[in-house]
Amino acid sequence: MTGATTLDVPDLTPDGSGDARAPSLRRRIRRDCQAWIGRHLISLVIVLPLLAVVGAVHGIGMAAFPRFVDDPGTYLSQAWSLQYEHRLSPYSYFYDHAPAGWIQIAAWSALTNGFNRYDSAIAFGNECMLIAKVVSSALLFVLGRRLGFGRVAATGAALLFGLCPLALVYGRWTFLDNLVTPWLLLAFVLAYSPRRSIAAAVGATLAFGMAALTKETALVVLPAFAWALLQNLDRRNRAHLLVTSAFAGILLMALYPLMALFKGELLPGPGHNSLVGTAVWQLADRAASGSVLDPHSATADQLHGWLQYDRWLLxxxxxxxxxxxxxxxxxxxxxxxxxxxxxxxRGGYVPFMHVINLLPWSALLVAGAVSTVAGTQALVPTGWLRARASSGAAHGVRIGVAGLLALGLVGVATASWAPRLRQMTTVSQEQPLRSATTWLADNVARNKVVVVHDSIWTDLVHRYGFNPRPVMIYKLDSDPAVRDNLARIDYLVLPDWYYGTSEAPQKYPTLTEARKHAVEVASFGAGPDRVRIYRVSDHWRPSK
Known part of the structure; x- marks a missing residue:
């Protein structure tokens, strides 16, 4: 038949959809995954057991060691409030920190039913910190490889960080700094991407933005991150990538002040907290810890406390x-x-968890220094040092010295760390605050007004249903909404390390006055870890 036209009939997929691209896309993804595994098989064989070791050491015994401290309870109560009340805090949110940290905790809880899977909110926080630790160790290995480390050195960096007793103590506490660490490491991993693509650059700035929104103190290392990003970019499109990635990072971080602006809390004013006002307090008005160079300062005392757990890595x-x-x-x-x-x-305020920000980078530099001494190609110093390092005799000497350094590190870790790690993973004594929580649940009516430590607030509200809700100790005098509406106090739950300090009467006047009209009814633990419960006289009322 003349004049007939030929019709284009699409290839049919097995499901008859007519889209032939789906199978080819799946094959391409499968092929790319197989190629990636083939390229990184040796690293995967190393990393997976490494992470299993780090995770086991971190996880075994984390419910019993170390003892409860203040900040984890605060962040977990804020995560609980976000998940169940859709508020950033169960109290007045005063912009002490950007909220991305407890948003991440709340998101994980919402996905996994976290607050209901454990009998303690702190235990759920421990799980979150375990995940952060394992992810950070993996990223530390990857960052080491991208910096030019051999697999042995990259493994050493991850193990130094993962097994250091000091990192174990502070890494188990639910601190925002522990959530900052993987984001900051990811930012550097992407900044050193060998592809030098726009996706890597934008991803790096977005990861850094998440680190800053998790805890704004991450901004202090912005110059180092910008240097790393600039150092690795291709000169041919450097300006384009810098502008695009910087815009993406700034846009993400701008969400925080935009939130404050939307709530009418950006600038100081009567009757509300403000982002700028709190920032001024944080930077200028907060009591300074002093310089570490002053042996009588609080910062020097903190450093001394850190070194009691381990001095080698720092x-x-x-x-x-x-x-x-x-x-x-x-x-x-x-x-x-x-x-x-x-x-x-510098002499400003230094929180006692600041050591978390030192540990991964210390581990990375120690491994990098050993690799440099060994003469790893990507890490040979520039200039005349590179020329001197080129001879065969010098190479042999470097290998020998690096081997001795590595053996010395292994010996130090075995002799110094093993006994401490054994203690930290075998402690079986129950936390005094956990015992106090159980006592309250068994002996106190749910309608009593209880003033408690931050760590057990969420358990008393979420698990035991105390109503009116317990009051966190530090909110008694710092939050006007609490102080102005407090008609009575029935019980106090006071850790000795909290109330037994010389600053307590000045910091907590309402608590001090209530303690004068109370009698002890229960006690748990001993020494500085002791927690005491007091029943307050029915005739005493807090002053407004």
Missing amino acids: LLGLAAIPVALLVRRLRPVALVLVIQWLVMV
């Missing part, structure tokens, strides 16, 4: 800085650690 990281500064690729990472140490020198 001091070796400090000693590795000069070596790292000789290597171009390691300089931005060295700057991160330099900045974190300078925070302790």
